[in-house]
Amino acid sequence: MKNPNTHTELVAKLHRINQLESVIGLVSWDEQVNLPEGSAERRADQMVLLAELHHRESTDVALESLLDSLESEGGAELSFDEKVVVREARRDFDRVAKLPAEFVARKAALDSQAYHAWEIAREKSDYAEYAPYLRRQLDMAREEAGYHGHTESAAYDFHIDTHDPGMSAAAIEPLFAELRAGLVPLVREIVNSPIKADPSPLIGLSVEGQRTFLKEVTERIGFDYSRGRIDVSAHPFCSGDAADTRMTTRFVESAPLEALFSSIHETGHGLYEQGQPVEHLGTGLGTAVGMAIHESQSRLWENQVARGRPFWRFFEPRFREIFGLGPDRISSDQLFLAANEVKLHPIRVESDEVTYNLHIILRFELEKRLFDGTLEVSDLPDAWNALSLELLGLTPKNDAEGVLQDVHWSGGAFGYFPSYCLGNMIAAQLWNTIKVELPDLEREFEKGDFSRILSWLREKIHHQGQRYDTMALVRRVTGDAITPAPLLRYLRERYLPLYQARPGSMPK
């Protein structure tokens, strides 16, 4: 006999778990945006306690018996959407229930300590101070995979699958190999071009003006500030959910468009979150499908939209007005080229969309080797620097610019980097489809109207929640599996004309 209330009870429990997760997300946001240095130890204790409370709620026996009951008896009577809720709740339940509470608490404490160790090590550019924490994070990552029945050799796959269900190192390898083969000559052609972007006239733009401009831009493309914020942190991120979406950015003097584009990037993430129906938060109907799709949203807005001519046709006058920038300081073509600068840079998040993917391929290679034991933690900086030379043609001048540049590993986020590159591929695939389905779109961009593309993304991607997994959703929307070809074609079409043309004769 099916109890008609069982599904309702499940949803109530999921909402409750989600509320606790949103508190944990807020405390973690605060840690990166607001926390005084001397308060880190207490914060670690708080996170331990919250992780333990979350573990208890997420592994509640009553939750398990609701799932058992819905799976065994009610399955046939559930709607498609209800089945999605049950399936995703089961996946989440198993992911947590198989971990001992003691492990969860220990990991939360390490995450917090390692984050602060990383912050200090990066400031001092001293990898050795941070290495013991990375070693412990790797050990814990293997331990975690073990609880889920993965052998040590499959530990990396487990973490990749955590971020993008169904993906594995073996599935990613051929995609990255094809991308690398196409990208290395493209990068060589662009960086060897005599045409160089020159953002130097933009150096020194006031931070206040940048704040104003990026707020206007992100609001105009659709971010709802009545239920979200943007603040400053060492590493830009987007956290929270549809009920309270919190992005961060950072102002870098030497990279004057960084705050703008990183804000648009985080807005892409934020729009995906804000597109989830609030009443379904915490269930498969109100949750992003995975990191690669998430990244496809941030990249689509940052690159395909905001580095395009139509976007700049609309925003350029306001940009000039805020900063008092006349065409004598920088011409329209020079400004557009500065927004599309391609340059080898040691820092991933300051890299352009062409070279960026090589940074990811580097991290994927090193993670794989850290997990399969062919690379020791103590040898990581040397391996990083060697591979950086091989892929990018440059060697970071110190650890802060090299192996310590990213926050991810300090929080135990392994198998996360590949999602960025998968996201770039998916963004290009989506952009292809959008241009076919919404043919006059760029004329609307020129008028500052971004509503039709946002509606399209809301319908095709955001509102789908977790109904389809990464690969299935991409197939459903674009008709194809994930492939690097559209990304390579998009990059060639956007950048080769810019860097092959003579200045003053750039294509419209």
Place this chain on the structure above:
Amino acid sequence: MKNPNTHTELVAKLHRINQLESVIGLVSWDEQVNLPEGSAERRADQMVLLAELHHRESTDVALESLLDSLESEGGAELSFDEKVVVREARRDFDRVAKLPAEFVARKAALDSQAYHAWEIAREKSDYAEYAPYLRRQLDMAREEAGYHGHTESAAYDFHIDTHDPGMSAAAIEPLFAELRAGLVPLVREIVNSPIKADPSPLIGLSVEGQRTFLKEVTERIGFDYSRGRIDVSAHPFCSGDAADTRMTTRFVESAPLEALFSSIHETGHGLYEQGQPVEHLGTGLGTAVGMAIHESQSRLWENQVARGRPFWRFFEPRFREIFGLGPDRISSDQLFLAANEVKLHPIRVESDEVTYNLHIILRFELEKRLFDGTLEVSDLPDAWNALSLELLGLTPKNDAEGVLQDVHWSGGAFGYFPSYCLGNMIAAQLWNTIKVELPDLEREFEKGDFSRILSWLREKIHHQGQRYDTMALVRRVTGDAITPAPLLRYLRERYLPLYQARPGSMPK
């Protein structure tokens, strides 16, 4: 048989509860400092869940049996400090355990909704929008007192005792009557004086400059920013604890010294919190004794210290430097008088230390009548305005300036206002004692050295935790019960010479 670990187990449980409380404090701080308007509903849900989790931890049967065991068997073998821990843990336990979880969750939801209703009502100056929430808060306050065995007529006393153990409406009445009798003629004498403070040359001081100055001042007098922050909120407050102390201030164009003095006020609270030993947080050895003592700390720094000549002798040059304020714009005597402006003002938190106490007497009278049923919620604005005229000689021009000006009732904090005035009395009593025990103190202030008074307060007040209750601590440190006489004498001695002297011949 006494188990030597029982006390240790109790302390571990108290630390755990304290960590959860610190998370709740942080989420609440965020609500007032950062929360987007459209995220209020979700925040209310989060607070409900956190309150429920806190309730569960605080009423854990294992905690109760530890207390029972320590009280019945181990009492004789406990040290003085251990007994303090047990006594205060029992008080806290009973305060929570007697409340049904359902009530706690309902109250947390109402607190959050009422706060946002108050914010909106105050913005629109529309009391009627907020009145239903106040009515519900009063009902819940009576309900809460009932769970603790207080009859309806003793409900107000219950709430007073919550903030200052042992105090009651009957105990406060004669103190306030004596204070009122002395204060009304003193205020009349000052406001009728032809000498008027004129802060108008300070209007328009840049907010950036104010931020810099108040940060320097609060750091110099002892606030430790390596484990604390100051931000902006609608109503200044200090939250957090010794591990992470968070103050707020606000910038008011028409009251150019408001941000400075409110920051010093909150710093007084912050110093009390930062003076608690971190290893004892959550126990009676690391917790403030009550609100009146807390307020004595904020008022002592704000008034006795920071409105004094020695303080300004040190800080005036830096103040002039930051704002480029020459003596032609405002003389030293005029600046000092502006820092000691006495003026009838409808807003409590913008009132000076002389008239302030009349604002409290007003609230005390109205709260008493709301609780004893002689005043209806719907009649509150009229009663407020009438009593304001009687005590202060002025009528607020609208609800925002009158009955809606304070945040407290929106959070269900009744019986809280009297603590402010008790705190003023205690501050004056402490100042008397300090001047005897540390005779050359003000010469150190002139050199910018505030370390000796802070050490004295650390030893006599901060480090005492909850070892002694409000009255006992005041007696122990000053030799007297709480009395309004020293406050009245201090106010006469500071203000009468200022407002009796002719300009240009003000006393040093």
